[in-house]
Amino acid sequence: MHHRYRPFFLAALAASCTISAKAQNAEVKKFRSDVISNVLDKVKTKHFAPRALDDQWSAAVWASYIRQLDPNNSIFLREDVERLTAQQLLLDDQLNAAQTTFFDSVYTIYRQRMQETKALCEQILAGRFDYNQPESFILSATQRGYPADKKTKEQLWRKLLKHQVLRNYMDLQTAAGDTLATLTAPDPATETKARDRVRKWYTDQFRLASNARAEDEKFAQYIAAAMIEIDPHTVYSGPTDKSLQQQITTRYFGLGMELSEKETDYFVKRLLPGGTAARSGAVKENDQILSISDGKGQLIPVSGLTAGEVTGMIRGEKDTEVKLMLRQPGDTARTVALKRGEVIDLENRAKSAVMEKNGKKFGYLYLPLFYLDPSGYNINGASNDVALEVEKLKEQEVEGIIVDLRGNGGGSLDEVVRMSSTFMESGPVTWLRTQTHVNRYNGPANPPAYDGPLVVMVDENSASASEIFAAVIQDRRRGLVVGPSSTYGKGTAQMTLNIGKMGNAALGTKDISYGSLRLTTQKFYRVTGTSTQLNGVRPDIIFSQKMQPEAQRERSFSSSLPCDTLEFPAYDMAGTSFGYDRVVEQARKQVAANPAFSAVTENMEAMKQHATSAVPLQFLEYRKHYSETARFEKNIRNAKTLPAAKALTVELPVSRSIRPDLRKDEQGAGNTKEWLKAISQDVYIDASLSFLENMASTPVTEKK
Numbered sequence: 001m002h003h004r005y006r007p008f009f010l011a012a013l014a015a016s017c018t019i020s021a022k023a024q025n026a027e028v029k030k031f032r033s034d035v036i037s038n039v040l041d042k043v044k045t046k047h048f049a050p051r052a053l054d055d056q057w058s059a060a061v062w063a064s065y066i067r068q069l070d071p072n073n074s075i076f077l078r079e080d081v082e083r084l085t086a087q088q089l090l091l092d093d094q095l096n097a098a099q100t101t102f103f104d105s106v107y108t109i110y111r112q113r114m115q116e117t118k119a120l121c122e123q124i125l126a127g128r129f130d131y132n133q134p135e136s137f138i139l140s141a142t143q144r145g146y147p148a149d150k151k152t153k154e155q156l157w158r159k160l161l162k163h164q165v166l167r168n169y170m171d172l173q174t175a176a177g178d179t180l181a182t183l184t185a186p187d188p189a190t191e192t193k194a195r196d197r198v199r200k201w202y203t204d205q206f207r208l209a210s211n212a213r214a215e216d217e218k219f220a221q222y223i224a225a226a227m228i229e230i231d232p233h234t235v236y237s238g239p240t241d242k243s244l245q246q247q248i249t250t251r252y253f254g255l256g257m258e259l260s261e262k263e264t265d266y267f268v269k270r271l272l273p274g275g276t277a278a279r280s281g282a283v284k285e286n287d288q289i290l291s292i293s294d295g296k297g298q299l300i301p302v303s304g305l306t307a308g309e310v311t312g313m314i315r316g317e318k319d320t321e322v323k324l325m326l327r328q329p330g331d332t333a334r335t336v337a338l339k340r341g342e343v344i345d346l347e348n349r350a351k352s353a354v355m356e357k358n359g360k361k362f363g364y365l366y367l368p369l370f371y372l373d374p375s376g377y378n379i380n381g382a383s384n385d386v387a388l389e390v391e392k393l394k395e396q397e398v399e400g401i402i403v404d405l406r407g408n409g410g411g412s413l414d415e416v417v418r419m420s421s422t423f424m425e426s427g428p429v430t431w432l433r434t435q436t437h438v439n440r441y442n443g444p445a446n447p448p449a450y451d452g453p454l455v456v457m458v459d460e461n462s463a464s465a466s467e468i469f470a471a472v473i474q475d476r477r478r479g480l481v482v483g484p485s486s487t488y489g490k491g492t493a494q495m496t497l498n499i500g501k502m503g504n505a506a507l508g509t510k511d512i513s514y515g516s517l518r519l520t521t522q523k524f525y526r527v528t529g530t531s532t533q534l535n536g537v538r539p540d541i542i543f544s545q546k547m548q549p550e551a552q553r554e555r556s557f558s559s560s561l562p563c564d565t566l567e568f569p570a571y572d573m574a575g576t577s578f579g580y581d582r583v584v585e586q587a588r589k590q591v592a593a594n595p596a597f598s599a600v601t602e603n604m605e606a607m608k609q610h611a612t613s614a615v616p617l618q619f620l621e622y623r624k625h626y627s628e629t630a631r632f633e634k635n636i637r638n639a640k641t642l643p644a645a646k647a648l649t650v651e652l653p654v655s656r657s658i659r660p661d662l663r664k665d666e667q668g669a670g671n672t673k674e675w676l677k678a679i680s681q682d683v684y685i686d687a688s689l690s691f692l693e694n695m696a697s698t699p700v701t702e703k704k
Contacts (some may be wrong), residue, residue, distance in 0.1 A: 014161040023289070029100065030196040032219055035514045036099070037098040038499045039223060043230055048435060048492065048520050049561060051230050058091035060558065062102070065225040069106065069218070073141040074156055075113050078148050084109070095226060103222045107215060116150075117254030120157055125199050129162045131186055136614035137163045161198060162617050168194035168301065170626045171290060173691035175325070180627050186619055197301050204300070208309075220515065227517070232557040233494055234520050239513040254315040255338055257283065260550070265289075265303050266310050268326075268462075270368065270407050275341065280306030281674050282336040283326065286637065290333055293323040299335070316340050329633030340540045348396075350382060351388040353679060354396045356649040357689045358695075363393030363653070364679060370411030370465040382411065383418035390422055390450050392653035400453035400692030402685065403469075406483070406547075410464025410490065417441045419469065422449045424478045424574040430468045431525040431568060432493070438525075438566065453578060454479030455688045458539060463488035467532040468524060474540060475527050478574035480583070480695070482541040482688055491533025492561060493522040493674035527571045533565040541691065543684060544601045549608075549636065578695040586698075587691045596683045599639035607632035613686070642681045648689070650680040 044050055067085070070076050075451060087094075087102045094101050137159040138144050147153035172190055173180060206213065220238030227236045239637055257273010260267050268287040271278040291299035292313040302310050314322060320340050327333040352365045365386065373381040386403075393401060403423075417429045420443040457471050467487050474481045499514040525531050534554050554560050591597055610629060616622055642648070652672070655671050679685055 006276055015520045016119050017120075024303055032100050032103075032516075033098040035219075035223060035499075036095055036100070038105070039097060039236060039512050040098075041498055041515055042499065042519060043234070044225070046495075046497075046519055046521060047230065047234065048433075048523055050229075051559070053092045053096055055089040055092060057229055058093075060229040061091050061095075061226045062088045064229055065222055068221055068225055069110055071141065072160070073144055073146050074153070074160060075110065075117055077113070077150070077153060078146040080109050080113065080635065081146050091226075100219070102220055103219060107218055110218070111210075114206065114208055116156070117153075118202075120154060121161065121202050122199075122207070124154075124158050124161050125195060125202075129158075129165065131166075131617075131619040133618065135617050136551045137617055138614050139163075139411050140612060151665070159617060163622075164198045164303075165191070165194045166617065166619070167303075167626065168197045169253050170623065171327075171333070174331075174630075175290070175327065177332045180623055183623055184620070186657070187702045188410075197549065199303050199307075201303070205305075223515075228557075231492070231520050231559050231561050232554065233490065233492055233518070235518040237516045237518075238514045240502075241642045254311075254340055255283070256341070257314070259289070259307070259310065261307060266305075266307075272368070276338050280336065280608055282338070283324075284328060284674075285362045285678075287326040287328060289324060291325040292452055293321075297323065299323060299325055314340075318638070328563050329630060329637060330683050350385040350389050350391055351675075352653055353650050353676060354398060354653050355391065355680075355689060357686070360693065361396060361398050362399035362689050363390075363396070364404065364650075364685065365389050365393070365401060366404045368408055370408070370415040372412045372415060373669065378414075378418070381418075382415040387422045387449055388417050389653070394450060398452075400455070400458060400689075401450060402688050402692065404457045404685070405462045405466040405470065406457055406459040406684075407461045408463075408466040409461060409488075410466055413441065413465060413468070413493070416465040416469050417443055420472060421446045423451075423454060423473070424448050424476060425572075427476065427574070428527045428568075428571050429472050430527070431529075431566070433523045433525060433566070433570055440568075451577060453692045455691050455695075456481045457538065457684065458483035458487050458548045459689055460484055460486075460488055461548070462488050463490040463536075464493075464524075467491065467537050468526075470537045470539075471526045471532055473574075474537065474575040477580060478570065480541060480691055481537060481539040482587075482691065483539045483543065484551075484685075485542055485545045485549045486535035486553065487532075487533065489534045489536035489560075491524045491536075491554075491563070492520045493524065494518045495521050520561070525566055525568070527568065528565075529562050529568045530565045534560055540584055541591060543591060543597050543687070544604075546604060547600070547684070549604050549633075575651075577700065577702055579698040583691070583694045583698050591687065594683075594687065596639045600636055602636040603632045603639065607636070634698070637697075640683050642683055642686055644681075646686070648680045648686060650676050652676070 016614070043309055044053075044349070060083075066081065084102075084106055087105065090649045091102050144156070147156050169186060170180060171195055173183065216238065220236070223238075224236045254275070255277040256272035257277045258270040258272065260269035263626045266289045268277075268283060268285055268289065271283060271285060277283040289302055289310070291301050292310070294300050294313070300313070302313070305313075314324075317339060321337055321342060323335055323337045325333050325335045349371075350365060350367045352363060355362050355364050367382060367386060370382045373379055373384075379382070390401065413430070413432070420429045424443065425448060426443050426445040428502050429441050429443050432441060456474065458466065458470050458481060462470065462483070465481050467490065470481045470487065473479050498516050498518060498657065501512040501514075503509040503511040523533060525530060536553065607629065610625075610632065616625055
């Protein structure tokens with residue numbers, strides 16, 4: 001009896017599964033269509049200057065998404081891209097109609113090519129490389145183009161994997177403290193370790209590309225690509241992506257590090273004072289992150305991982321341990337073990353120090369973020385904290401103050417407006433334009449707490465609120481702005497929207513989340529009427545065109561909003577306390593005569609040229625190429641660091657109102673000690689102190 005009915009049962013089961021799969025596919029298609037229509041509706045109605053969703057936008061989204069799926073031009077074949085080119089100008093029509101035609105097409109090809117690439121990668125890594133063969137590899141995907149056929153792709157992957165094994169080999173040798181100059185041939189044991197690291201990394205990549213959530217993640221990436229071509233700061237995050245929500249709340253469990261990316265590598269850009277990394281004293285800015293431990297405690301190489309994946313490995317449950325293998329450029333690698341703790345960006349408090357140069361005392365004030373008071377009472381925000389630090393410095397009778405906004409990506413507009421009153425009389429600070437009106441923001445009508453010589457330090461990563469402060473100090477001639485050829489150039493403000501539908505408990509319907517959208521809704525303008533957007537702030541004193549080798553600016557993105565100028569009422573100067581023209585002329589001569597700044601520029605340019613050249617894949621030639629890169633990086637770091645004999649005398653300011661026996665010994669605390677040492681050796685701070693000296697000794701002779 002069972003055998004008699006078995007075929008019928010299997011046929012019915014197959015039919016049931018087919019119906020179920022079709023229903024599920026229809027449900028997924030409906031959900032994705034709703035995501036598109038809801039996201040585009042928000043863009044069209046609420047964006048500050050919504051871009052025309054036309055053929056030009058379509059082509060930009062097409063190119064952006066193809067590049068994100070295959071950043072190294074190593075997955076797709078040339079014929080795949082040519083086939084997909086037929087839809088290059090159709091994405092606007094599809095997305096406006098809430099259709100996923102292009103995504104469905106490209107993902108089908110992508111999935112097939114990834115399966116083929118996985119088999120190819122495993123096959124190549126199972127064989128052996130000839131390290132004596134005279135050949136080279138072009139790192140630039142743009143220069144290489146897409147492989148013409150499967151045979152060409154196989155040669156591309158052989159060279160790519162050979163390059164990555166060689167690089168990991170050199171990393172392992174450097175981490176072990178071995179001198180690369182003594183290497184004449186690859187050691188088999190080390191080569192096996194290097195090959196295993198590369199194999200493990202690609203195994204993880206292919207696993208992630210084929211897991212149950214892969215298609216959903218690639219769809220969210222498609223919508224994100226469409227949004228970034230509206231403007232670089234309009235960001236879509238899928239419904240299961242917690243990164244944007246964590247960015248909104250600035251609260252999570254991790255180590256408190258801001259990362260930067262260079263090609264496929266990751267570096268510690270900044271340590272957040274509230275994080276365990278800063279408190280440990282074991283992590284340094286500019287550390288390259290080589291590996292991070294997984295859930296089993298095994299160190300996993302991070303080169304080539306996405307930023308989200310690296311962040312996900314660092315973050316985790318509170319008080320759990322994570323290990324990192326770190327290395328300063330050109331130095332031996334080291335492994336540190338840290339416990340994850342709660343990181344609240346509001347702990348990035350302003351802090352100050354007293355510096356001595358040529359027998360004179362100057363104040364230094366570091367502000368990494370324009371943070372708000374979490375209580376909402378405006379007591380413990382950035383502006384009040386800065387005011388308190390300024391009072392400490394005044395008690396030390398400093399002859400000038402440096403406000404360091406390098407790496408400060410912005411924050412609260414209200415805080416930067418309030419902070420201006422610490423340094424200048426009431427007046428316009430910035431203007432904010434929405435779709436319908438323009439508002440002026442004036443500093444509070446309080447006499448300034450400090451009116452002496454002032455220098456504001458910026459770099460390419462100073463953005464948004466930092467640019468507002470630097471611009472008003474410059475425009476009202478309150479002090480000097482010093483840094484690279486320009487700041488970042490982010491003159492826009494965003495709001496975050498949760499997208500979805502509210503459910504109805506009575507009807508038994510659930511809430512539906514379509515994700516989150518950070519949307520550009522406003523634009524900033526200087527008191528002169530010119531926007532800080534795109535062009536940023538050009539300092540009065542320029543140390544060099546760039547201060548960070550791989551720094552990007554707003555103008556790096558083709559979708560950036562333009563800079564424009566509006567007509568605003570005249571404004572009063574802040575009462576310049578120094579002879580601007582003479583001080584600027586003298587400062588520029590000092591910069592030109594300082595060999596440190598020319599050394600930074602020369603080595604950055606050399607490193608850029610070196611990175612664009614073909615990489616030799618012979619062992620000895622590769623060793624030389626690797627060592628050259630490390631040498632350029634070390635030269636840059638050394639040029640930015642004062643020799644020990646010229647290090648500045650630095651100490652924390654001490655309030656005289658506190659009895660000496662009741663003062664805390666904060667100077668010797670781990671992270672504070674490291675911070676004081678770092679700023680005492682900073683060549684840019686040293687130069688800025690010279691500018692303050694010039695300002696203090698050069699009285700006003702001209703009216704501004």
